[in-house]
Amino acid sequence: MNRATDEFVAELKEILSESQVSINETVLEQHSKDESYHAISKPDVVVFPMTTKEVSEVIKLANQYQVPVVPFGLGSSLEGHVIPYDRGMTIDFSLMNKVLEIRENDFLVKVQPGVTRSQLNKELKKYGLFFSVDPGADATMGGMAATNASGTTAVKYGVMRDQVRDLEVVLADGSIIHTGNLAAKSSSGYHLNGLFVGSEGTLGCFTELTLRVYGIPEYILAARASFPTVDDAVEAVVAILQAGIPVARVELVDEPSMKQVNQYSETDYKEQPTLFLEFHGNEAGLKQDVQFMKEIVLDKNCVGIEFETDNAARHRLWEARHHLAYAYVHGYPGKKLMVTDVCLPISELSGAIHHSRKTLDLLGLNGGIVGHVGDGNFHVLLMIDMNDKEEVAKADDFNEQIVMYALERGGTCTGEHGVGIGKQKYQEKEHGEALNVMRKIKQALDPHHLFNPNKILKMGK
Incomplete structure:
Protein backbone atom coordinates (compact mmCIF):
# COMPACT_ATOMS: atom_id res chain seq x y z
CA MET A 1 0.00 0.00 0.00
CA ASN A 2 1.09 3.57 -0.60
CA ARG A 3 1.13 6.38 1.94
CA ALA A 4 -2.32 7.70 1.02
CA THR A 5 -3.81 4.23 1.41
CA ASP A 6 -2.10 3.83 4.78
CA GLU A 7 -3.64 7.11 5.92
CA PHE A 8 -7.05 6.08 4.60
CA VAL A 9 -6.92 2.75 6.48
CA ALA A 10 -5.78 4.52 9.65
CA GLU A 11 -8.77 6.88 9.47
CA LEU A 12 -11.13 3.96 8.79
CA LYS A 13 -9.99 2.46 12.11
CA GLU A 14 -11.01 5.69 13.83
CA ILE A 15 -14.54 5.35 12.42
CA LEU A 16 -14.90 1.59 12.93
CA SER A 17 -13.39 -0.77 15.47
CA GLU A 18 -10.07 -2.35 14.48
CA SER A 19 -11.77 -5.73 13.96
CA GLN A 20 -14.06 -4.16 11.35
CA VAL A 21 -11.17 -3.09 9.11
CA SER A 22 -8.97 -5.69 7.45
CA ILE A 23 -5.92 -5.66 5.24
CA ASN A 24 -5.25 -9.34 5.98
CA GLU A 25 -4.14 -11.12 2.78
CA THR A 26 -6.60 -13.98 3.27
CA VAL A 27 -9.50 -11.56 3.69
CA LEU A 28 -8.40 -9.55 0.66
CA GLU A 29 -8.18 -12.77 -1.35
CA GLN A 30 -11.71 -13.78 -0.29
CA HIS A 31 -12.99 -10.49 -1.70
CA SER A 32 -11.03 -10.65 -4.95
CA LYS A 33 -13.48 -12.89 -6.82
CA ASP A 34 -17.03 -14.08 -7.28
CA GLU A 35 -18.41 -17.36 -8.68
CA SER A 36 -17.52 -16.37 -12.24
CA TYR A 37 -14.60 -17.22 -14.51
CA HIS A 38 -13.38 -13.60 -14.55
CA ALA A 39 -9.84 -12.74 -13.42
CA ILE A 40 -9.39 -11.96 -9.73
CA SER A 41 -8.25 -8.63 -8.26
CA LYS A 42 -7.78 -7.82 -4.59
CA PRO A 43 -9.04 -4.67 -2.85
CA ASP A 44 -6.71 -2.60 -0.70
CA VAL A 45 -8.93 -2.92 2.37
CA VAL A 46 -12.15 -4.62 3.44
CA VAL A 47 -14.51 -3.06 5.97
CA PHE A 48 -17.36 -4.73 7.89
CA PRO A 49 -19.86 -2.05 8.97
CA MET A 50 -22.72 -2.82 11.37
CA THR A 51 -24.96 0.23 10.91
CA THR A 52 -26.13 2.62 8.22
CA LYS A 53 -24.30 5.44 9.99
CA GLU A 54 -21.02 3.51 9.74
CA VAL A 55 -21.59 2.91 6.03
CA SER A 56 -22.25 6.61 5.55
CA GLU A 57 -19.09 7.61 7.42
CA VAL A 58 -16.77 5.23 5.53
CA ILE A 59 -18.23 6.38 2.19
CA LYS A 60 -17.69 10.02 3.15
CA LEU A 61 -14.08 9.14 3.91
CA ALA A 62 -13.73 7.26 0.60
CA ASN A 63 -15.10 10.32 -1.17
CA GLN A 64 -12.56 12.50 0.60
CA TYR A 65 -9.66 10.21 -0.40
CA GLN A 66 -11.14 9.36 -3.84
CA VAL A 67 -11.07 5.64 -3.04
CA PRO A 68 -13.22 3.23 -5.14
CA VAL A 69 -16.02 1.50 -3.21
CA VAL A 70 -17.30 -2.01 -4.02
CA PRO A 71 -20.29 -3.41 -2.05
CA PHE A 72 -20.03 -7.16 -1.29
CA GLY A 73 -22.67 -9.66 -0.17
CA LEU A 74 -21.62 -13.30 -0.45
CA GLY A 75 -19.74 -13.17 -3.75
CA SER A 76 -22.19 -15.50 -5.52
CA SER A 77 -22.52 -13.25 -8.58
CA LEU A 78 -21.63 -14.59 -12.02
CA GLU A 79 -20.34 -11.68 -14.11
CA GLY A 80 -17.51 -10.19 -12.04
CA HIS A 81 -19.75 -7.67 -10.27
CA VAL A 82 -17.84 -7.60 -6.96
CA ILE A 83 -14.30 -7.94 -8.28
CA PRO A 84 -12.45 -4.68 -7.42
CA TYR A 85 -10.41 -4.14 -10.57
CA ASP A 86 -9.69 -0.58 -9.44
CA ARG A 87 -8.73 -1.91 -5.99
CA GLY A 88 -9.89 0.48 -3.26
CA MET A 89 -12.33 -0.47 -0.48
CA THR A 90 -14.72 -3.41 -0.40
CA ILE A 91 -17.68 -3.01 1.96
CA ASP A 92 -18.68 -6.46 3.24
CA PHE A 93 -22.26 -6.42 4.59
CA SER A 94 -22.09 -9.76 6.40
CA LEU A 95 -22.41 -8.09 9.84
CA MET A 96 -25.53 -6.20 8.72
CA ASN A 97 -27.63 -9.36 8.70
CA LYS A 98 -30.68 -8.66 10.87
CA VAL A 99 -34.34 -9.16 10.01
CA LEU A 100 -35.53 -5.81 11.37
CA GLU A 101 -39.31 -6.05 11.13
CA ILE A 102 -41.96 -8.47 9.87
CA ARG A 103 -45.28 -6.80 9.06
CA GLU A 104 -47.31 -9.96 8.48
CA ASN A 105 -50.61 -8.13 7.92
CA ASP A 106 -49.00 -5.99 5.21
CA PHE A 107 -47.05 -8.92 3.72
CA LEU A 108 -43.85 -6.91 4.12
CA VAL A 109 -40.49 -7.47 5.76
CA LYS A 110 -37.66 -5.03 6.48
CA VAL A 111 -34.13 -6.46 6.42
CA GLN A 112 -30.51 -5.42 6.41
CA PRO A 113 -28.59 -6.20 3.18
CA GLY A 114 -26.56 -9.10 4.61
CA VAL A 115 -29.64 -11.26 5.35
CA THR A 116 -29.58 -14.40 3.21
CA ARG A 117 -32.52 -15.98 1.44
CA SER A 118 -32.57 -19.09 3.67
CA GLN A 119 -32.20 -16.99 6.82
CA LEU A 120 -35.14 -14.81 5.81
CA ASN A 121 -37.40 -17.72 4.94
CA LYS A 122 -36.62 -19.41 8.24
CA GLU A 123 -37.90 -16.32 10.07
CA LEU A 124 -40.89 -15.84 7.79
CA LYS A 125 -42.03 -19.45 8.17
CA LYS A 126 -43.07 -18.70 11.77
CA TYR A 127 -45.70 -16.34 10.32
CA GLY A 128 -46.83 -18.62 7.49
CA LEU A 129 -44.99 -16.46 4.96
CA PHE A 130 -42.15 -16.89 2.46
CA PHE A 131 -39.93 -14.75 0.25
CA SER A 132 -40.40 -15.76 -3.36
CA VAL A 133 -37.22 -14.95 -5.28
CA ASP A 134 -35.12 -18.12 -5.59
CA PRO A 135 -31.94 -17.73 -7.65
CA GLY A 136 -30.56 -21.06 -6.46
CA ALA A 137 -27.62 -19.65 -4.50
CA ASP A 138 -28.24 -18.68 -0.88
CA ALA A 139 -27.51 -15.09 -1.79
CA THR A 140 -27.99 -11.95 0.33
CA MET A 141 -30.96 -9.64 -0.08
CA GLY A 142 -28.64 -6.71 -0.85
CA GLY A 143 -26.84 -8.64 -3.56
CA MET A 144 -30.09 -9.94 -5.03
CA ALA A 145 -31.49 -6.41 -5.23
CA ALA A 146 -28.24 -5.11 -6.72
CA THR A 147 -28.43 -7.58 -9.62
CA ASN A 148 -32.24 -7.72 -9.91
CA ALA A 149 -32.07 -11.46 -9.25
CA SER A 150 -34.85 -13.81 -10.25
CA GLY A 151 -34.82 -17.58 -10.62
CA THR A 152 -37.15 -20.53 -10.66
CA THR A 153 -40.25 -18.84 -9.21
CA ALA A 154 -40.19 -15.67 -11.33
CA VAL A 155 -42.83 -16.99 -13.73
CA LYS A 156 -45.45 -16.70 -10.97
CA TYR A 157 -44.14 -14.17 -8.44
CA GLY A 158 -41.89 -11.91 -10.50
CA VAL A 159 -38.26 -10.84 -10.16
CA MET A 160 -36.47 -8.95 -7.38
CA ARG A 161 -37.56 -5.56 -8.74
CA ASP A 162 -41.19 -6.62 -8.26
CA GLN A 163 -40.63 -7.34 -4.55
CA VAL A 164 -38.87 -4.12 -3.47
CA ARG A 165 -41.09 -1.51 -1.80
CA ASP A 166 -38.34 0.64 -0.35
CA LEU A 167 -34.56 0.85 -0.16
CA GLU A 168 -32.40 2.80 2.23
CA VAL A 169 -29.43 3.87 0.14
CA VAL A 170 -26.18 5.59 1.05
CA LEU A 171 -25.09 7.81 -1.85
CA ALA A 172 -21.59 8.77 -2.96
CA ASP A 173 -21.44 11.84 -0.70
CA GLY A 174 -22.54 9.79 2.32
CA SER A 175 -26.10 11.12 2.33
CA ILE A 176 -28.90 8.64 3.10
CA ILE A 177 -32.13 8.42 1.10
CA HIS A 178 -35.22 6.20 0.88
CA THR A 179 -36.41 5.24 -2.59
CA GLY A 180 -40.00 4.20 -1.77
CA ASN A 181 -42.48 3.59 1.03
CA LEU A 182 -44.75 0.87 2.44
CA ALA A 183 -47.68 1.45 0.08
CA ALA A 184 -48.61 -1.15 -2.53
CA LYS A 185 -48.55 1.49 -5.26
CA SER A 186 -47.62 5.12 -5.81
CA SER A 187 -47.93 7.73 -8.56
CA SER A 188 -45.62 10.13 -6.74
CA GLY A 189 -42.24 11.12 -8.15
CA TYR A 190 -39.72 9.14 -10.19
CA HIS A 191 -39.54 5.37 -9.71
CA LEU A 192 -36.29 5.25 -7.75
CA ASN A 193 -36.82 1.64 -6.64
CA GLY A 194 -36.66 0.60 -10.28
CA LEU A 195 -33.54 2.70 -10.82
CA PHE A 196 -31.52 1.36 -7.91
CA VAL A 197 -32.58 -2.29 -8.14
CA GLY A 198 -30.26 -3.81 -10.71
CA SER A 199 -27.69 -1.01 -10.47
CA GLU A 200 -25.01 -3.48 -9.28
CA GLY A 201 -23.50 -1.18 -6.67
CA THR A 202 -22.72 1.55 -9.20
CA LEU A 203 -25.10 4.19 -7.77
CA GLY A 204 -25.11 3.59 -4.02
CA CYS A 205 -24.96 1.11 -1.15
CA PHE A 206 -28.17 -0.52 0.12
CA THR A 207 -28.38 -0.55 3.91
CA GLU A 208 -32.03 -1.57 4.41
CA LEU A 209 -34.59 -3.23 2.15
CA THR A 210 -38.37 -3.43 2.56
CA LEU A 211 -39.61 -6.42 0.61
CA ARG A 212 -42.89 -7.99 -0.37
CA VAL A 213 -43.56 -11.51 0.96
CA TYR A 214 -46.29 -14.10 0.36
CA GLY A 215 -48.40 -16.62 2.23
CA ILE A 216 -47.06 -20.18 2.11
CA PRO A 217 -49.31 -22.05 -0.35
CA GLU A 218 -51.78 -24.54 1.08
CA TYR A 219 -50.71 -27.20 -1.41
CA ILE A 220 -47.57 -27.63 -3.52
CA LEU A 221 -47.16 -30.21 -6.26
CA ALA A 222 -44.02 -30.81 -8.33
CA ALA A 223 -43.59 -32.82 -11.50
CA ARG A 224 -41.07 -33.94 -14.12
CA ALA A 225 -42.16 -34.18 -17.74
CA SER A 226 -39.80 -35.74 -20.32
CA PHE A 227 -39.82 -35.03 -24.06
CA PRO A 228 -38.07 -36.40 -27.13
CA THR A 229 -36.75 -32.94 -28.10
CA VAL A 230 -36.10 -29.54 -26.53
CA ASP A 231 -38.48 -28.00 -29.07
CA ASP A 232 -41.32 -30.21 -27.81
CA ALA A 233 -40.58 -29.15 -24.22
CA VAL A 234 -40.57 -25.43 -25.03
CA GLU A 235 -43.76 -25.72 -27.08
CA ALA A 236 -45.38 -27.39 -24.07
CA VAL A 237 -44.38 -24.45 -21.86
CA VAL A 238 -45.86 -21.94 -24.29
CA ALA A 239 -49.10 -23.93 -24.42
CA ILE A 240 -49.28 -24.13 -20.61
CA LEU A 241 -48.85 -20.36 -20.30
CA GLN A 242 -51.35 -19.66 -23.07
CA ALA A 243 -53.89 -21.83 -21.24
CA GLY A 244 -53.56 -19.61 -18.16
CA ILE A 245 -52.48 -22.47 -15.89
CA PRO A 246 -50.93 -20.83 -12.77
CA VAL A 247 -47.57 -22.61 -12.83
CA ALA A 248 -45.18 -21.49 -10.07
CA ARG A 249 -42.00 -22.91 -11.56
CA VAL A 250 -41.20 -24.35 -14.98
CA GLU A 251 -37.57 -25.20 -15.66
CA LEU A 252 -36.05 -26.77 -18.76
CA VAL A 253 -33.11 -29.16 -18.34
CA ASP A 254 -31.64 -30.54 -21.57
CA GLU A 255 -30.44 -34.11 -22.11
CA PRO A 256 -26.70 -33.57 -21.32
CA SER A 257 -27.70 -31.74 -18.14
CA MET A 258 -30.05 -34.54 -17.06
CA LYS A 259 -27.07 -36.91 -17.31
CA GLN A 260 -25.08 -34.61 -15.02
CA VAL A 261 -28.03 -34.43 -12.60
CA ASN A 262 -28.17 -38.22 -12.30
CA GLN A 263 -24.41 -38.58 -11.85
CA TYR A 264 -24.11 -35.87 -9.21
CA SER A 265 -27.41 -36.22 -7.32
CA GLU A 266 -27.58 -40.02 -7.62
CA THR A 267 -31.05 -39.85 -9.15
CA ASP A 268 -32.47 -42.05 -11.90
CA TYR A 269 -34.42 -39.48 -13.88
CA LYS A 270 -34.97 -40.05 -17.60
CA GLU A 271 -32.04 -38.64 -19.56
CA GLN A 272 -34.13 -36.69 -22.04
CA PRO A 273 -35.07 -33.01 -22.32
CA THR A 274 -37.13 -32.48 -19.18
CA LEU A 275 -39.40 -29.87 -17.65
CA PHE A 276 -39.31 -29.50 -13.87
CA LEU A 277 -42.67 -28.02 -12.85
CA GLU A 278 -44.28 -26.85 -9.63
CA PHE A 279 -47.81 -25.68 -8.84
CA HIS A 280 -48.97 -23.64 -5.82
CA GLY A 281 -52.55 -23.29 -4.64
CA ASN A 282 -55.35 -25.18 -2.93
CA GLU A 283 -55.62 -28.91 -3.48
CA ALA A 284 -59.03 -28.92 -5.17
CA GLY A 285 -58.14 -26.16 -7.61
CA LEU A 286 -54.76 -27.62 -8.46
CA LYS A 287 -56.20 -31.02 -9.36
CA GLN A 288 -58.08 -29.41 -12.23
CA ASP A 289 -55.06 -27.34 -13.34
CA VAL A 290 -52.73 -30.35 -13.21
CA GLN A 291 -55.12 -32.51 -15.23
CA PHE A 292 -55.28 -29.78 -17.88
CA MET A 293 -51.47 -29.52 -17.83
CA LYS A 294 -51.15 -33.30 -18.38
CA GLU A 295 -53.37 -33.09 -21.44
CA ILE A 296 -51.27 -30.25 -22.85
CA VAL A 297 -47.87 -31.91 -22.39
CA LEU A 298 -49.11 -35.22 -23.77
CA ASP A 299 -50.35 -33.35 -26.82
CA LYS A 300 -46.78 -31.97 -27.17
CA ASN A 301 -45.24 -35.46 -27.35
CA CYS A 302 -44.43 -35.86 -23.64
CA VAL A 303 -43.03 -39.38 -23.16
CA GLY A 304 -43.46 -39.55 -19.40
CA ILE A 305 -44.63 -37.47 -16.48
CA GLU A 306 -43.86 -38.13 -12.81
CA PHE A 307 -45.38 -36.28 -9.85
CA GLU A 308 -43.65 -35.56 -6.54
CA THR A 309 -46.24 -35.10 -3.81
CA ASP A 310 -44.22 -35.51 -0.60
CA ASN A 311 -41.88 -32.79 0.63
CA ALA A 312 -38.72 -34.93 0.57
CA ALA A 313 -39.11 -35.92 -3.08
CA ARG A 314 -40.03 -32.36 -4.06
CA HIS A 315 -36.99 -30.91 -2.29
CA ARG A 316 -34.78 -33.55 -3.93
CA LEU A 317 -36.10 -32.51 -7.35
CA TRP A 318 -35.34 -28.81 -6.85
CA GLU A 319 -32.06 -29.50 -5.11
CA ALA A 320 -30.99 -31.45 -8.18
CA ARG A 321 -31.89 -28.47 -10.37
CA HIS A 322 -30.19 -25.91 -8.14
CA HIS A 323 -27.03 -28.02 -7.83
CA LEU A 324 -26.67 -28.49 -11.57
CA ALA A 325 -23.78 -26.04 -11.80
CA TYR A 326 -21.88 -28.05 -9.17
CA ALA A 327 -22.80 -31.24 -11.04
CA TYR A 328 -21.01 -29.88 -14.11
CA VAL A 329 -17.99 -28.77 -12.07
CA HIS A 330 -17.65 -32.25 -10.55
CA GLY A 331 -18.21 -33.87 -13.95
CA TYR A 332 -15.34 -31.98 -15.59
CA LYS A 425 -19.51 -4.89 -24.21
CA TYR A 426 -23.10 -5.54 -25.31
CA GLN A 427 -24.66 -2.54 -23.58
CA GLU A 428 -24.41 -0.14 -26.50
CA LYS A 429 -25.86 -2.70 -28.90
CA GLU A 430 -28.80 -3.34 -26.56
CA HIS A 431 -29.54 0.18 -25.29
CA GLY A 432 -28.32 2.55 -28.01
CA GLU A 433 -28.81 6.20 -27.08
CA ALA A 434 -30.40 5.19 -23.77
CA LEU A 435 -26.90 4.25 -22.59
CA ASN A 436 -26.03 7.96 -22.59
CA VAL A 437 -28.99 8.59 -20.29
CA MET A 438 -27.59 5.93 -17.94
CA ARG A 439 -24.19 7.63 -18.03
CA LYS A 440 -25.81 10.96 -17.09
CA ILE A 441 -27.57 9.32 -14.13
CA LYS A 442 -24.29 7.75 -13.01
CA GLN A 443 -22.49 11.09 -13.38
CA ALA A 444 -25.15 12.90 -11.35
CA LEU A 445 -25.20 10.39 -8.48
CA ASP A 446 -21.52 9.42 -8.49
CA PRO A 447 -19.57 12.32 -10.04
CA HIS A 448 -16.16 10.86 -9.14
CA HIS A 449 -17.08 7.37 -10.42
CA LEU A 450 -16.14 5.74 -7.12
CA PHE A 451 -19.02 3.27 -6.75
CA ASN A 452 -18.07 -0.07 -8.35
CA PRO A 453 -16.20 1.71 -11.13
CA ASN A 454 -16.32 0.45 -14.70
CA LYS A 455 -19.09 -2.05 -14.08
CA ILE A 456 -22.20 -2.08 -16.30
CA LEU A 457 -20.92 0.89 -18.31
CA LYS A 458 -17.60 2.60 -18.74
CA MET A 459 -17.17 6.20 -17.64
CA GLY A 460 -14.29 8.37 -18.77
CA LYS A 461 -11.93 9.49 -16.01
Missing part, protein backbone atom coordinates in the same frame (compact mmCIF):
# COMPACT_ATOMS: atom_id res chain seq x y z
CA PRO A 333 -12.43 -31.82 -13.13
CA GLY A 334 -9.76 -29.30 -14.02
CA LYS A 335 -12.16 -27.11 -15.99
CA LYS A 336 -13.80 -23.84 -14.97
CA LEU A 337 -17.53 -23.22 -15.13
CA MET A 338 -18.64 -20.37 -17.37
CA VAL A 339 -22.35 -19.58 -17.09
CA THR A 340 -24.08 -17.21 -19.44
CA ASP A 341 -27.72 -16.24 -19.79
CA VAL A 342 -30.00 -14.42 -22.20
CA CYS A 343 -33.73 -13.71 -22.22
CA LEU A 344 -36.08 -13.46 -25.19
CA PRO A 345 -39.77 -13.19 -25.97
CA ILE A 346 -41.38 -16.60 -25.38
CA SER A 347 -42.16 -16.92 -29.09
CA GLU A 348 -38.42 -16.77 -29.88
CA LEU A 349 -37.28 -19.12 -27.11
CA SER A 350 -37.37 -22.43 -28.97
CA GLY A 351 -35.31 -21.04 -31.85
CA ALA A 352 -32.79 -19.51 -29.45
CA ILE A 353 -32.25 -22.75 -27.55
CA HIS A 354 -31.98 -24.71 -30.79
CA HIS A 355 -29.43 -22.17 -32.07
CA SER A 356 -27.45 -22.43 -28.81
CA ARG A 357 -27.21 -26.22 -28.94
CA LYS A 358 -26.23 -26.15 -32.61
CA THR A 359 -23.53 -23.54 -31.90
CA LEU A 360 -22.22 -25.50 -28.90
CA ASP A 361 -21.87 -28.65 -30.98
CA LEU A 362 -20.33 -26.79 -33.92
CA LEU A 363 -17.66 -25.26 -31.66
CA GLY A 364 -17.05 -28.58 -29.90
CA LEU A 365 -17.71 -27.17 -26.41
CA ASN A 366 -18.87 -29.17 -23.39
CA GLY A 367 -22.01 -27.72 -21.88
CA GLY A 368 -25.68 -27.91 -21.11
CA ILE A 369 -28.74 -25.72 -21.51
CA VAL A 370 -31.14 -25.03 -18.66
CA GLY A 371 -33.56 -22.25 -18.08
CA HIS A 372 -36.48 -20.51 -16.47
CA VAL A 373 -38.35 -21.02 -19.71
CA GLY A 374 -41.64 -19.71 -18.34
CA ASP A 375 -40.27 -16.18 -18.71
CA GLY A 376 -38.02 -16.72 -21.72
CA ASN A 377 -34.76 -16.87 -19.76
CA PHE A 378 -32.23 -19.65 -20.32
CA HIS A 379 -28.67 -20.38 -19.27
CA VAL A 380 -25.80 -22.22 -20.87
CA LEU A 381 -23.30 -23.92 -18.58
CA LEU A 382 -19.91 -24.30 -20.24
CA MET A 383 -16.93 -26.21 -18.86
CA ILE A 384 -13.76 -24.47 -20.05
CA ASP A 385 -10.06 -25.17 -19.68
CA MET A 386 -8.91 -21.65 -18.85
CA ASN A 387 -5.34 -22.58 -19.82
CA ASP A 388 -6.46 -23.47 -23.33
CA LYS A 389 -6.56 -20.14 -25.19
CA GLU A 390 -8.39 -21.68 -28.16
CA GLU A 391 -11.13 -23.09 -25.94
CA VAL A 392 -11.50 -19.79 -24.08
CA ALA A 393 -11.79 -17.99 -27.41
CA LYS A 394 -14.47 -20.45 -28.52
CA ALA A 395 -16.40 -19.84 -25.31
CA ASP A 396 -16.25 -16.07 -25.86
CA ASP A 397 -17.40 -16.58 -29.46
CA PHE A 398 -20.28 -18.75 -28.28
CA ASN A 399 -21.34 -16.17 -25.69
CA GLU A 400 -21.34 -13.43 -28.31
CA GLN A 401 -23.33 -15.53 -30.78
CA ILE A 402 -26.16 -16.29 -28.38
CA VAL A 403 -26.27 -12.69 -27.11
CA MET A 404 -26.49 -11.32 -30.65
CA TYR A 405 -29.20 -13.85 -31.50
CA ALA A 406 -31.21 -12.62 -28.51
CA LEU A 407 -30.68 -8.90 -29.20
CA GLU A 408 -31.66 -9.24 -32.84
CA ARG A 409 -34.99 -10.73 -31.72
CA GLY A 410 -35.94 -8.15 -29.14
CA GLY A 411 -34.30 -9.87 -26.18
CA THR A 412 -31.65 -8.90 -23.66
CA CYS A 413 -28.02 -9.91 -23.12
CA THR A 414 -28.84 -11.01 -19.57
CA GLY A 415 -32.12 -11.99 -17.98
CA GLU A 416 -30.88 -12.21 -14.41
CA HIS A 417 -27.12 -12.61 -14.00
CA GLY A 418 -26.53 -8.92 -14.57
CA VAL A 419 -23.91 -7.03 -16.57
CA GLY A 420 -20.86 -6.68 -14.32
CA ILE A 421 -17.93 -6.77 -16.69
CA GLY A 422 -18.91 -9.91 -18.61
CA LYS A 423 -21.83 -8.39 -20.51
CA GLN A 424 -20.57 -4.81 -20.56
